[in-house]
Amino acid sequence: MIKLTIGEKVWQAAVYTILILLSLLCLLPFLYVVAVSVTPESEVLRRGIVILPESFTFAAYKEVFISHGIGQAYKITLFRTIVGTALNVLFTVLAAYPLSKKYLPGRSPFLIFIVFTMMFSGGLIPTYLLVRSMGLLNSPWVLIIPHLISAFNLVIIKGFFEQLPAEIEESSRVDGASELQSLWRIILPLSLPVLATISLFYAVGHWNSYFDAIVYLNDSSLMPLQVVLRNILLNVATQSADSMANSGAVSQFAVQMAAVVMTTVPILIVYPFMQKHFTKGVLLGSIKG
Amino acid sequence: MQAKLAADAIPRSQKRNSWIRTIQKYKVMYILLFPALVYFAVFKYIPMAGIIIAFKNYNLALGLWDSPWVGFKNFTDFINGVYFWDIMRNTIIISLYKLLFGFSAPIVLALLLNEVYTQWFKKIVQTITYLPHFLSWVIVYGLMVALLAPGDGLINMILKENGVQPISFLTEPAWGRLLVISSEIWKDIGWGAILYLAALAGIDPSLYEAARMDGASKWRQLWHVTLPGIRGVIILMLILKLSHILDAGFDQIFMFANSFNQEKIDIIDTWVYREGLERLKIGLATAVGLFKAVIGFILVLAANKIAKKFDGQIW
Numbered sequence A: 001m002i003k004l005t006i007g008e009k010v011w012q013a014a015v016y017t018i019l020i021l022l023s024l025l026c027l028l029p030f031l032y033v034v035a036v037s038v039t040p041e042s043e044v045l046r047r048g049i050v051i052l053p054e055s056f057t058f059a060a061y062k063e064v065f066i067s068h069g070i071g072q073a074y075k076i077t078l079f080r081t082i083v084g085t086a087l088n089v090l091f092t093v094l095a096a097y098p099l100s101k102k103y104l105p106g107r108s109p110f111l112i113f114i115v116f117t118m119m120f121s122g123g124l125i126p127t128y129l130l131v132r133s134m135g136l137l138n139s140p141w142v143l144i145i146p147h148l149i150s151a152f153n154l155v156i157i158k159g160f161f162e163q164l165p166a167e168i169e170e171s172s173r174v175d176g177a178s179e180l181q182s183l184w185r186i187i188l189p190l191s192l193p194v195l196a197t198i199s200l201f202y203a204v205g206h207w208n209s210y211f212d213a214i215v216y217l218n219d220s221s222l223m224p225l226q227v228v229l230r231n232i233l234l235n236v237a238t239q240s241a242d243s244m245a246n247s248g249a250v251s252q253f254a255v256q257m258a259a260v261v262m263t264t265v266p267i268l269i270v271y272p273f274m275q276k277h278f279t280k281g282v283l284l285g286s287i288k289g
Numbered sequence B: 001m002q003a004k005l006a007a008d009a010i011p012r013s014q015k016r017n018s019w020i021r022t023i024q025k026y027k028v029m030y031i032l033l034f035p036a037l038v039y040f041a042v043f044k045y046i047p048m049a050g051i052i053i054a055f056k057n058y059n060l061a062l063g064l065w066d067s068p069w070v071g072f073k074n075f076t077d078f079i080n081g082v083y084f085w086d087i088m089r090n091t092i093i094i095s096l097y098k099l100l101f102g103f104s105a106p107i108v109l110a111l112l113l114n115e116v117y118t119q120w121f122k123k124i125v126q127t128i129t130y131l132p133h134f135l136s137w138v139i140v141y142g143l144m145v146a147l148l149a150p151g152d153g154l155i156n157m158i159l160k161e162n163g164v165q166p167i168s169f170l171t172e173p174a175w176g177r178l179l180v181i182s183s184e185i186w187k188d189i190g191w192g193a194i195l196y197l198a199a200l201a202g203i204d205p206s207l208y209e210a211a212r213m214d215g216a217s218k219w220r221q222l223w224h225v226t227l228p229g230i231r232g233v234i235i236l237m238l239i240l241k242l243s244h245i246l247d248a249g250f251d252q253i254f255m256f257a258n259s260f261n262q263e264k265i266d267i268i269d270t271w272v273y274r275e276g277l278e279r280l281k282i283g284l285a286t287a288v289g290l291f292k293a294v295i296g297f298i299l300v301l302a303a304n305k306i307a308k309k310f311d312g313q314i315w
Helices: A006-038 A041-047 A059-067 A070-099 A107-119 A124-133 A151-162 A166-174 A179-190 A192-208 A211-216 A225-233 A242-246 A252-288 B002-006 B012-025 B027-055 B073-080 B084-114 B119-134 B137-148 B154-161 B173-201 B205-213 B218-242 B250-256 B268-278 B282-314
Strands: none
Touching: A006 A059, A006 A252, A006 B084, A006 B119, A006 B137, A006 B173, A006 B218, A059 A070, A059 A252, A070 A107, A070 A151, A070 A179, A070 A192, A070 A225, A070 B027, A107 A151, A107 B027, A107 B282, A124 A211, A124 B027, A124 B268, A124 B282, A151 A192, A166 A179, A179 A192, A179 B027, A192 A225, A192 A252, A211 A225, A211 B250, A225 A252, A225 B137, A252 B119, A252 B137, B012 B027, B027 B073, B027 B282, B073 B084, B073 B282, B084 B119, B084 B173, B084 B218, B084 B268, B119 B173, B137 B154, B137 B173, B137 B250, B173 B218, B173 B250, B205 B218, B218 B282, B250 B268, B268 B282
């Protein structure tokens, strides 16, 4: 290793300091949210700003569970994320496979047909009127069906299939495998990294989206987690009168923070597993897209 | 079958036959493709046809066909409306600020990370800075409430302890744009850096050695080795972002906007939602959506064209 000059050492110190500060800036809001959500109100009144609470209470969490129906919201969000992602990946792969075959007659008009939708869309209102006329309003499927395939993800998977060596598939075909068999036994196992990445993109999209639920649903028992959190944050009166009964025990602020924690924790749990894949995913996406 | 396809002069009936044969030959492939084609036709192309609403005085009771035609009235109403300049200005200003700062921040982060030789430290910083990208805008707003709420928010608590009047960051129009742009940077700085880090990893280390031999300072190395090394990626990303200049970020603004700060951060998309679905001015809102979609389409095509010129140099 080459010896560093004093100037370079100062530079290194500055770089490390900036990066540490930036990391703290990303982490501290979470720590504060967690601290507020578990600190009893009496301690807040006594001590002022609480970063490290002396005593704990889960009253705020209880309040979120009981009065804001967050259990039901979890169910809807889990349904949306699991079923939605599975269907997304299934239909995207089914379409990407034929489109990856350069010999398929009609391939390029089909591709143009699909890619064009990435550049031009009818927009919010015509889409809303379509969904309404299909009778999908107030059905949980409205969170899944209108986003069945992302053209962008389709193009990424197609690109990945294309660069797999054709000989592997050909040899399986010579052995008598059908198209579906070679897709299932040869292509998919070779494509696990890209499938993981795309599943991740779809799943995060489902977990995080809230706008379609606001537009297409009005039954509060169908509202996903993000919408419930939004209502709590914006102080929109929710569900039952229970919240009135409990409101003396915990501060509104603690309830809001508990709701933030409950919505964030599932992401924090899966994050270490996702992290392996996504760097590759971003690069793939940016190169192919 | 091969022989038939190869034949030069095929009678018409036989030609149609070969067409059917082609479909039969690739039957499985077309069946696999079919659901996707139906999906795009229904959920993407029918709404595209639905933009004729933009040329009608749409009435929910009358429906698409019976609502009266009004020509370009919705468009002229929009352009002459009192809100036109406000939402256009907000959309473009917020987009430009996001472009300026949201675009350069990840580059700076990548350059800083590139200076770090301690692998575990680099990994930890990356892990932490990627994380916010995966949070929804609702959660990010929740974190903003934690920090900025007028009563219990951390920053206002600190202000109060120091005898300063609390500031309603979340509702004060003056803070609106700053909030939108800084939260965007906070959310996506780490994610945006990934691409540049990959490009930086591709720079030949011997170039740095040579620069050091020649006595180049850190700044000179940055200027003459690093930046030229990632210039292609920077230009490409810039062009792609420019094509989205009318997308100021619906999910975010819809969460951050309230009746107080709306004047400063209301954008085309949030306006379309309110006028179209809340106030039921469906024809007008569709016209505005179409206006945006057409400009967006032109920008994307232009961007792609320019980006192609850089292609060979980038990948």
